[in-house]
Amino acid sequence: MGGTSYLMTHNPKDFEVVFRNEGVWPHRPGSDTLRYHRKTHRKDFFQGVEGALPTQGKTWSDFRSAVNPILMQPKNVRLYYKKMSQVNQEFVQRIKALRDIDTQEAPDDFLNVINRWTLESVSVVALDKQLGLLKESGDNDQAVLLFKYLDDFFELTADLEMKPSIWRYVKTPKLMKLMKSLDGVQEITSAYVDEAIERLEKEAKEGVVRPESEQSVLEKLLKIDKKVATVMAMDMLPYTSSTFTAALLCLAKNPEKQAVLREEVMKVLPEKDSEFTEASMKNVPYLRACIKESQRIYPLFISNGRFLNRDSVLSGYQVPAGTCVSMVPLSLLSSEEHFPKAAEFLPERWIRNATDSNGQCPANDLKLKNPFVFLPFGFGPRMCVGKRIVDMELELGIARLFRNFSIEFNHPTENALRSSLINLPNSVFLAARQLESTCFVL
Template sequence: MNSKLHGLLSKTKFSYSTYLAIRNESSAATATLGQTVNNNNTTTADEEYARAKPYSQIPAPHSWPIIGNTLFFANKEKLKNAADFHKKMFNEYGPIYKMKLPHQDILFITSAEDSQKLYSTEGKYPQISAFELFERVRKDQLKHLFSSPGLLSSGEDWHNFRSLVQQDMMRPKSALFYIDEMSDIMDDFIQKVESIVDEKREVDDITRSLYEFALDAIGVMFIGTKLNVIQGSEIGKTIVTKVNKSFDLFASAGAVPASIAKFVPVYKEYVQIMDDIGTLIMAKVKESIQKHKVDGSLEGSILGKLIEKCGYDSDVPLIMAADALAAGIDTTGNTAAFLLYHLATNPDKQEILYQEIIQAIGKDGKMTETALAEMRFLKACQQESMRLAPVAMGTTRTTCQDIVLSGYQVPKGIYVMRVGYLMQNNEEYFQQPDKFLPERWIRGCPQHQKLKNAYANIPFGHGPRACIGQRFAKLELYMVAFKLIQKYKISYDGPEIGIDYIGLGSPNLPLKLKFEKRN
């Protein structure tokens, strides 16, 4: 917990010591349910649950009859400042609190110990609560585009789909196969930078260009096609704009009860945007598949491997490629923006990275698999930036059994959100949590910090439903930082940038960077 939050806690009835007591009590409980009672008085899951405080006593802000706290999710200003809101909730209520919607509660947890217990009890078919909206829309309004919700489904349908794509997506070599292609796309990106810098060598806001890079990168990796978004292709610009909008609408659309959703304007707008995105992307994927039938152009690509495994008649390759294109724009683009911001505002760390680049690759060399394996500081910069500014506020699960979190009963079927942002910026888990210290992740460095609990920092999720595209996203982030720092000394001279959590987390101000060419 940072010093400001610690100070606030000390002034309220919910003290920091109380938080620690609750947290320690929770962590002392069994992390895995279903233990057997023995003569040493081991507590069973049933006994632990019976002794816990009832779910009804979990603290919550004031809510209105019928609509509960729905207005929060309809208020763009509050969504934008969600990080501050959850700090306030933690300060007032402690490590666990809930909000009410007409059709369900959302339970928020802020401790790594509760996160560990939540994940350890998720079962064979973990259910991501936030994906319910995606699944419902695809099964209903978008069934003309998607024969299956794919990885956005739940239960056995999700498990069967994931089993087909898991190996090709998660194998380390799968992403590294594209190092040369990523290098070429970064060359395009540098040309774009040179075309948009002003006379002071500044770019007013680099974030949009990073979205364009992300879509070009995903296109090459997943459908074997360079979409030329960086060069200004119209279809690329349209996809980027519509995906941005879909994330902006997601929280508000998801708060609408399914029973009345089709009558609510924000939900109808969301469905139309998703239909537009699906139509555009599916057309590009199908085009690539048809081309492959003629010239084998997808040989070695992810889409090509999935076609080889599943066959041309299967929709699995089509849906997986379409999801990769849509999901990787804002996620990677915004994460890359924060990474550049952190390097620009920490010139000492930027210089260490530059020296590592010179040592491993040289002033003009190209990234290779061997060089990347040696670049520990580059990888640490990416990891530290995501700790400080995660583009996802947290991750969600629906409890698959009765469990105890922070001393409270949490019944089966509850929508739980682990607020990862608070854990990742908490002094209890990270020393100097408000500082950009990549060294904390490097074993052997004096500043290396051993995590007290690994569940305090899981930006890509954890377990069988961890982000399936994380290896590709990391490669993109490595290439952005490597190529730009190799070529430029970047700097930022403006007000502090925070996170805007309308949709996915993004910079809350224009990221105006200066790109000075290195000698």
């Protein structure tokens, strides 16, 4: 019904062929509804500045060229250690306040709290502001609305782009509901950006001048263009709690791995409320390995897609330029051919010169043999622009949680994720106790 036709492949050798020949302006399918919103529905607002997600060609390249030097620079991410630490401290306090006093069980809707943590963490960078979503009084009307709009975005976009729909020809009720949600994201984000501009202008009048090394990501984007800053903030907000929840689940089900992680975390956070530093966070290889292994077991994306830039041979077939290829790695991520002991959660496979849980098998023997099988943030020029921010959010959040709690999971793990536009966590039940008592039970 007007959607893109895909050639699907599960062959990692094909993945390499497609990615190696994607050109300087890779053409990625998807985001049709977002493109419609920015190019047609609210053309008056976006005026050609449509962001990195829905655009192609030179339009995409110009936008990425503007934001890459800011978002992909490690030094710009380091500014947020203290602010992100504050968010994580509030998260810990929120868990303690929500637990049942007798069972230590967190409420049934604890996934909602994780989602609030995710949005609060990203907002610190995208909007240069804490929204207050983790405080007991965290019912800021605008922030809660933004939260709802982003939730609707994932559900409605999946329905309209992944299932049969006539929205490309008729403005269906579901399309208009999505447009309303995207209008809401745009309006609220614009208001927060305007608030940041007012704050910066006030500081300038008062003679407050911060060196460039201390200027926020939003402040640096505003120097480029207000529209670019606003649209980039909008594109950064829809990050999900899927990878975070997956990491908690994997570590909860593997207490021996959790113990190794906690030992490492206690070295960089001697006290529960110790601050993160750039130096200390360089020394957490096991934490990073745990995150990567959980991304293997519970991948966020179902596939990567590209339009072929030139005629190519895939799995022995001649495929013409312009064909849309969907590269599906799901079966490969759990394959013994690519990941020995694939059914096991083994962070050691991502650590150089480590051994497995029995101390018998060199971790190098467990490692991935083909690098194109595991690409959680994509590949090449269209790799996720927010990768560094997401990495920091996950590392600091997981480190803080395991420094304060031990985590268990006492429920079935089947269908932990549900398929939508991306893989999203199903509702899970969490219960928590402080480390000194017993545990934070997932």
